[in-house]
Amino acid sequence: FALVAAPSLAQVMEVAIDQSPAGLDPHIITAFASFMVVNGTIYEGLTAVDKDLRLNPGVAESWTVAPDGKTYTFKIRPDVKWHDGSKLTAKDVAASWNRIVFPPPGVTSARVTYYAMVDKIEAPDDNTVVFRLKRATTAFLPALADPFTYIYKKEILDKDQKWYEKNIMGSGPFKFASYEIGQSIKGVRNPDYYHKGQPYLDAIEGIFADKQSV
Numbered sequence: 055f056a057l058v059a060a061p062s063l064a065q066v067m068e069v070a071i072d073q074s075p076a077g078l079d080p081h082i083i084t085a086f087a088s089f090m091v092v093n094g095t096i097y098e099g100l101t102a103v104d105k106d107l108r109l110n111p112g113v114a115e116s117w118t119v120a121p122d123g124k125t126y127t128f129k130i131r132p133d134v135k136w137h138d139g140s141k142l143t144a145k146d147v148a149a150s151w152n153r154i155v156f157p158p159p160g161v162t163s164a165r166v167t168y169y170a171m172v173d174k175i176e177a178p179d180d181n182t183v184v185f186r187l188k189r190a191t192t193a194f195l196p197a198l199a200d201p202f203t204y205i206y207k208k209e210i211l212d213k214d215q216k217w218y219e220k221n222i223m224g225s226g227p228f229k230f231a232s233y234e235i236g237q238s239i240k241g242v243r244n245p246d247y248y249h250k251g252q253p254y255l256d257a258i259e260g261i262f263a264d265k266q267s268v
Contacts, residue, residue: 064256074236074262079218080202081154082162095258096241097204097224100128100147100183101195109199113142113225114183123190128183133248136207137229148177149208151185153215161215168197227253236262 077083080092094102102112111117114128134142155172157163171194174186187194204224210217222230227249228241240259247253 065254066257066259067255069258069260070263071260072263075239077219078222078233080204081150081206081218082164084164084202092204092222092224092226092230092239092241093201094226095228095253096222096226096230098134098226099199099201099203099205100151101198103199103201109195113147113205124187126185126187126194128185130181130183131248132181134225135246135248136225137223137244139246140207140209142205142207142225143180144177144183145180146208147183147205148175149211150204150206151175151183153206153211154203158215165200165202168200228258231257238262 075083080097099112100114102110104110111131113131113134115131117126117128119126128144128147130142130144130147136142152175153161154163154165155169155175157166171187171189171191172185173188174184176184176186178184185194206218207223210223222233224230226241227244227247229244231240231242233239238259238261240257242257243253243255
């Protein structure tokens with residue numbers, strides 16, 4: 055990692071990535087390079103893992119588990135916005151997770167087997183997502199934190215399930231700025247991020263360098 059101070063005093067973190075992304079839609083790919091820069095920066099998940107590997111809220115601010123261990127109810131933060139300015143809701147979360155767990159025709163999900171315990175995913179209102187399981191299992195919550203399970207916008211998915219294969223638009227602390235095939239990918243500071251005062255940097259840039267000497 056390198057922190058670069060430009061003449062304008064802008065702070066940019068540069069990340070060297072040893073290969074170009076295999077694609078831009080992490081729901082359908084597995085390559086580590088495909089999410090190194092966008093994970094937790096441009097895109098966000100329902101939950102997140104901190105530096106001590108503890109499970110924390112992501113776009114969900116809290117959750118509860120039914121006594122039988124088969125129903126998980128997540129409350130979605132009311133102040134999350136997509137980078138186009140529109141509000142992120144539970145319906146976006148449900149649409150994204152249904153795409154991952156129960157991919158529609160023509161869509162391949164690389165993680166279907168991770169969520170074999172899931173029976174149904176619902177959004178009864180704009181602030182609530184409910185996962186109903188076939189059986190109680192302690193493996194469910196950790197599985198939710200898979201770094202490839204980003205939240206996508208339902209309105210976009212309803213129009214084109216393939217849109218995210220060639221485009222990037224999330225809700226994270228950095229907005230997508232540019233992508234040059236084989237060269238770099240860049241995000242710039244999101245001034246409307248719901249965690250006030252964050253991010254601390256002005257930009258983040260992934261530089262694709264397949265040779266260690268670079």
